[in-house]
Amino acid sequence: MRLAVRTLRYRKSGFIATFVAVVFGTAIVLACGGLMETGIRSNVPPERLAAAPLVVTGKMSHLRPGAEDATPLTEQVGVSAALVDKIRAFDGVTDVIGDLTFPAPVLKQTGAGAGSASPVPGGQGHAWDSARLAPYHLQSGIAPRSGEVVLDSATARSLGAQVGKPVSLLAQGEQKTFTVSGIADGPAGHTFFATDDATRLANRPGQYAALGVLVAPGTDLKGLRKQIEKADGGVSALTGIDRGLVEHLEAVQKKTTLIAVAGSFGGIAAMTMMFVVASTLALSAQQRAREFALLRSIGTTPGQVRRMILGEAMMVSLPAVVVGVLPGLLLGRWLFDQLGANGVASSDVTFYQGLIPFAAGAGAAVLAAVGAALIAGRRSAKIRPVEALAEASLERKWFSWVRLVFGVLFLGGGLALAIVTATVMTGPLAGATAGPAVLCWAIGVALLGPAATKAVLFLLRWPLYAVSRVNGRLAILNVTARSVAMSAAVMPVMLAVGIATANIYMQTTQVDAAAKAFTKDLRADAVLVSTxxxxxxxxxxxxxxxxxxxxxxxxxxxxxxxxxxxxxxxxxxxxxxxxxxxxxxxxxxxxxxxxxxxxxxxxxxxxxxxxxxxxxxxxxxxxxxxxxxxxxxxxxxxxxxxxxxxxxxxxxxxxxxxxxxxxxxxxxxxxxxxxxxxxxxxxxxxxxxxxxGVQVADRDALIAGNGEDLQTQAWVNYLLVGMLIAYTAVSVINTLASATVRRRREFGLQRLTGSTRGQVLRMLTTEGVLVALAGITLGTLVALTSLMPFSAAVSNSVLPSGPIWIYLIIIGIAFALSLLSTLVPATTVLKSRPAEAAARAD
Known part of the structure; x- marks a missing residue:
């Protein structure tokens, strides 16, 4: 450990590269953990039902006969009015209040002409009896009678409404006028009617939207819940913060979506972090081959080398985890706000990011660093002392048998999933196997990265030979000879291009296929839409x-x-x-x-x-x-x-x-x-x-509305894929910048033999192009192996649908990152004198 501490200061570039990778990885996994915890909790503080210790609502799922998993119910599930008397008979219950909830937005006058009133979004109507459940308190006026309403104080202020004056509302889609009988303090956006009016407007005969149960002090709520649910198997009795879900049904409906988004993206992010950190540490280990050779030749045991590598990884990852907490908290909050604003999550849900997401993010980051360090230093630790010095100057073997076996298994899994996608899956369900197939292909190619890099560079070097001059050819020979080391830079480019291309074009293909399926027989010329x-x-x-x-x-x-x-x-x-x-x-x-x-x-x-x-x-x-x-x-x-x-x-x-x-x-x-x-x-x-509240739109609005869920999914993919690209960009920059800086001695020798600074930069430009082309080629192949079966399953073509500019932007970013990450540090390195650079140790 002392040796590790003392030598770290001489390897600042590798230290910083690993540190940055772990910081960003921790932040992303921590943010996803916060989203998942928020989805699992789905806590919505009760407002209008806050005074009822227990709220009874219909079950929001249905188990089909013979099915193992329940199907979520997407509409408001009512509670039978006959259950009121049953619950009143239970010990400890002092009263049961039925809640009628129906849309009743108030109209705000925007002009003098007919139809100039516009509805205030989100208004709900209720019977005045349920005002006790908030509770609401009359600020002025009296309880409503038939033809009268009580407004909440916030709504009354926005309308300028007064007791005794008329107010217009949309009830059952029609404009109706009521007299304001009172104004009450309480949660905003709710209008209260007389019981007979509310029953008629709710149009829910024999049912309530929910029941508020009032109990005597000291009543066992847990036991009462069991009694109620036993009396009617079709209801759920909720206590505590769960009562808020009754007021916000969309929170229940979007709970599963939020958990799925957080889980899938968190898994992809954790996998990406593992490869990013592994590639950074692998390159560092390759660059330190001479150091490990000397250590082994003077009697250092394999266990001591492994402990040193492990100690370095811990010393880098633990501070990086601490630093990554703050951006992780900010990123999680920002992601949740974006998902809420775009309809993926309910904005009424309380965002949580506690100790569990922190433990998950920190644990994933540390495990990724430790695992990557052990893998990266495995060969250096096992090498025989007699072979150590000779091995340090040679190209390493490109694989181990363990790596080969797992690489082939993952490629086989990707192939199996691709076959299932093309032959079994249909429509939107195809994404269930196509998505994991992308990951399997990407992991398989990454595990066999050196071999894949060798094969692609072998194919790419011939056309580049034809157009390259001396320095370009030197770059080609250099990259080909160092293909094992270069694979550490190629793999992050492959991951970014493959995952981004596959995920984005899956969404564009599915949206296009769904639109074509819907419009194929659509004969409407216009549509009237409720706002x-x-x-x-x-x-x-x-x-x-x-x-x-x-x-x-x-x-x-x-x-x-x-x-x-x-x-x-x-x-x-x-x-x-x-x-x-x-x-x-x-x-x-x-x-x-x-x-x-x-x-x-x-x-x-x-x-x-x-x-x-x-x-x-x-x-x-x-x-x-x-x-x-x-x-x-x-x-x-x-x-x-x-x-x-x-x-x-x-x-x-x-x-x-x-x-x-x-x-x-x-x-x-x-x-x-x-x-x-x-x-x-x-x-x-x-x-x-x-x-x-009515607008005229053309058929395009109907098509857009039909694919609204798919468009939302597409937006989520764009956001999350953008984050992954940004993270893999960190890896590309780390890897290429670190590799370039470590070649200071090589550049010095080139310049001493007559090469100019410009010639060295042109050589490095060719190397950057080769790295980018290799990563783009492998990434495109990874994407196509999943996109083609997916496209065949959801449409009538094996080619994905979507604008070509998306792919051009992705590969443009890959090229820019590869070149900038190579040339910017090289320009700094080349400022030193050639003799000084050549004299420096590797």
Whole structure:
């Protein structure tokens, strides 16, 4: 250890390179750990239900018959009103208050004309009885009676509302006027109605959105929870901070997504850190071959050499971990804010980054450094003393048998996953195997890096020979002879190019394939879109009555589960559902019928994609059993089948049936098809202008809305891939800069034999180009081995979709990093006198 401490100061470049790699690696893994802890906790402080020690809500998942994993329910799951009396009878319960929650945004007047009012986003309506659950306290006025409302004080101030004055709201999608009976202090964004008004507007007969349970002091909440859940197996009783999830359903729905994003990216980041630190330490060990040879020749044992290398790694990694904590905390907070702003995570969730993420980040960084140090110094520690000095001047063997075996295994795993992707997976599910395939290919190539580098450089040197002069040829010979050492610089470039290209083009290919699958049979020319709570049911007949409208249909989307038959081809995420109005063959439905008719799509009916119908052996006239997004079980009669792109199938239900089982219980869009030669832009715009919260958009808005989840996933990939590129850039800079600085003596000898500074720089430029080309070539091959099977699975082409400029930017960054990391330190090194540089030891 003393020797390690004393020698570190003479190897500042290697020390700094490893230190920087561990700092950045710690920061990234710590940030991902914070995201995962936040997702696992999903803590949302209760506000409107804070006064209820226990809140009862419907279970947000459904276990299909015969399934192992539950399917998440994406809509608000109600609680039966009959459960109120049962809970009241339990010991310790003093009262049970049913909560009705429905969209009721207030309208803010923006002009003098009709339709000039705009909805304030996010407003919810409730019965005044549930005001006790916050609690709300009347600041002025009285409790509401029929036709009256109580506003929260913040909303009242923003509107300038006063007791006794009218206020307009959107209720069931229609503008309605109520009288302000009172103003209450409490959480903002909530309007309270009389019980009869709230029951009518909530449109949830026999159900509540949740129940607030008030208990006597000293009541055993844990025991009460068990009693309630035993009384009704379809509910969950929540206490503590979990009560806030009832107020923010999106936090529950996005919990899994946040955990998946943090876990997958954290795993990739940890793997990348391992290779980055390993490549840095491997290069350092290769450059110190002479030092290790001398140590072994004077009697140092292999164990002493390993302990010295391990001690150096610990002395570098431990301070680096401490330094990496602060940027890790800042990065985690910034990432969470970005994910929340872009709809991946709920911004209402409290961000956590405690001791567990710190331990994970610190442990991963230290283990990566220690493991890399042991691997990097393994051969130096095992070499025989007699061979040590001779070995120091020769090119090392490019692999060990352990490395070869694991490299082949990972390549075999990548090949197996690629075959599964191309032959078994379909649509969005293909990413489940294509993503891990990228990692397997990248790890396999990295383990066999020296051999892969040798092969690529062998192919690249011939065209460069043809265009290179003396210094260029010298660079080619130099890099070819030092291919084992150069592989430490090539592998980070390969990782950056391979992972970035594969992940980005997987997203662009999937978004393009989903858009084509959706638009293939889309016949709508325009769409009316709700910007607030939903569209009133009276709006559809008004659109259908416009001259020139060939067809108009309400459009609703959700997720559900086919319970019977049990062999439906959908995974645990559920089946995509579309709600449409019954229509003839010239309607707006984005489907191509193969049997039956959508004119019969009324009541409890469904239209099935051909592959789904064939898989579950159901045709027109048969029936299926489903659980919809709010947990309701329905028996549906099949009235039609239609063609659909494999992997992008969705079930079609009547719009009014599906809307009744969504959170807002209203359609969010109306599809409009024009008669031949008709142009309805002005008429639709006039209708929308007179209806608050409604806008007219073209079919592109419908396409964008259909692929919104994929676009969000794409944005996440762009963000995370950008971070990985930045981190691997650190490795490229570390490796090439360190290698260049260590060649000071070589450059001095070249200049003493007649080479000018410019000739040396031109030689190094050629070397940088070769390193970049080798890394780009290997990275592109890694990406293509996963992208081609993935593209074949999600589309009709083996070539990925997406703009070429993305790839050009990636390889441009790789070239810039390789050249700058070589030339900038070389320029500094070449400022010293040739004789002084040549006299310095390696």
């Amino acid at each position: 607030a709570s939903g569209l009133a049911s009276s709006l559809l007949p008004q659109v259908q009555a416009l001259p020139g409208v060939a067809s108009a249909s309400a459009y609703v989307t959700s997720l559900g589960v086919i319970d019977e038959p049990r062999n439906a081809p959908f995974d645990e995420e559920g089946a995509p559902l579309q709600g449409l109005t019954a229509q003839g063959p010239d309607g707006t439905a984005p489907v191509r019928l193969t049997s039956g008719s959508l004119e019969d799509l009324t009541g409890s009916t469904v239209a099935l994609p051909d592959r789904v119908a064939s898989k579950i052996d159901r045709g027109v006239g048969s029936s299926i059993k489903m659980t919809l997004g709010d947990g309701a079980s329905v028996d549906l009669r099949v009235v039609a089948t239609f063609a659909a792109e494999r992997g992008y199938e969705s079930l079609v239900l009547p719009a009014d049936l599906l809307a009744a089982h969504t959170t807002d219980r209203m359609a969010q869009q109306i599809l409009v098809r024009f008669a031949p030669g008709a142009s309805l832009g002005p008429e639709l715009a006039k209708l929308a202008a007179g209806t608050p």
